[in-house]
Amino acid sequence: MSTKSRAQKSDIFFYSLGGFGSNLLFTLTTSFLMYFYTDVFKISPLAVGSVFLLVRVIDAILDPFIGMLADRTRSKWGTYRPWLMFGSPLLAAMTLLLFSAPDLSASNKIFYAIAVYVGYSLVSSLVNIPYHALTPILSQDPSQRTVIVTAKQLMGSLGTLLISGAALPVVAFFGSGEKGWFFTTLAFSVVTIASYWFCALGAKNADNAQVNNQKALNSHEGHPPLKEQLEIISKNGPLLALLIAGFANMTAQIVNSQTAIYYWQYNIGREDLYSQLFIWGTLLSIPAFLSIPWFVTKFGKKIVFIVSCLITILPLVILLFSSYENIAEIFTLSVLVKVLGPLSGVLPWIMIADCVDYGKWKTGINGSATIHSMMLFTNKLAAALGGILAGALLGTAGYVAGQQQTTEALNMITYLYFLAPVLGYIIAIIAFNFYGITPEVQAKMAKEIDERENQNKVVS
Template sequence: MNSKYAKASFLDVFKYSFGGLGSNLAFILTMSYLTFFYTDIFGIDSMVVAGLMLIARLIDAFTDPLMGMIGDHTRSKLGKYRPWIIIGAPLLGVLVFMLFTAPELSPNMKIVYVYAVYITYSLASTIVNIPYHSLTPVISKDPYQRTVIVSWKQGMGTVAQFVITIMALPLVELFGGGKQGWAMYGVLIGVVTTVSFWICAWGGKKYDVVDMDVPQQSFSLKDDLKLIFGNKPMVMLMIAFGTDVLANASYSAANMYYFKYVLNRMDLVPKVASAILFAGIITLPILPVLAKWLGKKRLYWLGSLFSIIPLAVMWFRPTAPVMVLMSMMAAFGFISRIPANLGWAMLPECVDYAEWKYGARGDGLISSSLTFMNKLGMAFGGAMVSFALAKVGFVPNVAQTDAVNNMIVFLRFGMPVLGYVASLISMYFYEITNEKYSQIRSELDLRNMQKEAAI
């Protein structure tokens, strides 16, 4: 079946994959360090941080699908989606720097500053990331190559994970430590993010093409939203993916607290991050093969299931010897990359399902639903960590009570377990199997042939 579909060139796929670097640099940086930076460096109360994360996501509930619809209905010589990436990338880069800048302000003005910067950052991320993800089904119609493209994107995401989780703290110290170190690191990440997205837009140039002679389709909010909420596989994927992100966001937001207050071993942060990272790299080249063999639905379900095991071990033995910690986190890094990567590979299937059922694709709108769940899971994960720690009496930079340490352990290991259990339930109802997708593609191909014959 795959030989029937046109494929993108390797060079264009490689250039497009740089979007995975730009997207994940900002995403992993904010998920891993922003809560810690705001409480321990900038001096913001953890309850304020929790409220900020939730309010920003409420705004995203409107702006993400809006950006998806805007992208789908954009008509320009640069294409539908590329103009937004090109214009939005430098804005996003500047805001990444501002997120990790701690100006000398009064306590009230600090709150005003973080609200203004974080919400604006979230909007800039929407402008860039939704068009970026929308390009995947545009670049290639081949089902197998789409999985390969996602593997390349996530491979670049692994580079971002290295730069953030392993290199962040050493580079912050190299740049002077404290507020100065974080600000300089923010400059570096902002510049690399901008350039990465520009390279990504370059890779999509040949494929994101608008025929300016074809009349513009009429806009209908009801018809557009139907592509998501009338699309059962998309709804199930949104829930499963969102709860997986929630699991990882809680895990990441509590990470620094775990090493600093529970283990008193900040030196282990880059070492454990290295184990997770390099174990995850192994997943990338074998993911397309496993997806073709087992089917994406089954592989996603198994990946979520087995991600629970190493988390559960550490939940019950949080102060286990270093070798146990390293081995469990390496196992988690390998297994958890499967559902994390597969969600994006399954997204084009849901786009095709919408076209098959309703006669309209909505690449941008449907992509926006997954990016929204990505940010929603990240925000709720970070907000829950801030909220829960405040409730049990967390005070920065002092020895913590047993109640606080127990909460940190639960947030880092127990909460992710619950997130993966929720994704298992949702993915059970995802109905696009390999056989179902073959049927969908065959019927879409027949329709297209009939349209061409009628012209």
């Protein structure tokens, strides 16, 4: 495949649908699983945080190996597409088990949560690592990659919108409690399966048996030794900077998302505004998504990321000191935070594709899934840390499910909801100063990779 190959518009659209389905279940778990466990399954916040930490650490350790396995896959359906086609039904099934509340003793509830969460997280990796790995495979044009990632993140945002706006009403429609959550999860899981299948269809031109056969001509790229495959990570300085920034930001965002429903229910007393926040925030963020390719072309990815973090910090700081009575102000500023979010949220997924090129430039190995697995690896470690921080700090502050909260508990919810993302943005800004893939370096990488591949074609 030439380094200048581009994807068709229809392929980009179908591929982006995978982001919609992926975010349906991702948002369902990150936004509501802790609430489901504490208020429906009746597990203490500290125990829930411990479950999140244990499972995420186990799961995160496995992600790089799943990435290497995906990179080595050779089938009649391609390298990455079969994982989407056959893994998505398993992901749907595990999510159903995740939002089930069998009648068990207190200790057995914890064992059940650990077992099911491990299964869910493992299957999620088997599907989502190959999904994200397809981005640099679809197109070798850096400018089109920005469009591809923006499209899939926009679709993912619409998936988040659907969950955030419809999950609680759909749960109520099905009868609330365990029954409501089960049938709500079932409905969204079916949509997720369909979205991944459409995604696999969109990637067919770039990931198929013919492409596999071409890669097989170069055995080094097709099945490199494990030690050499790991070098695409160890020799990738820009990837390290990106992962540190992503880890800090994701940890803070997980803490924020886990405590959002608590803030609107207990601090503000307007649980209905929780759904409205995501509806308006997502709809109004669409222009921000559409502007990303222009901003990146005009100013560069690094500058856009840093500036977007800085301007998002301002409303968060104001919210941190806002009185609970100022509901209109709190809601408006919270929507603004959601509107600004895509500018910093999309860019790391664009830049990870550049890190794939950097690894290939340094080692000659095309390890897209391996490198993307590192992004998911840090995201899951961040989710583990964020989950246990949220649960532990809520428990320490005296949170009790379903009751009027103490002043200490309300203050802790506020800090977790607003202060955590501020700290995450600050650390991410510092880390991004060490990201070294400039437009000049990117042009040099593309030229030398192209020359190397043309030489390989001549030799073969």
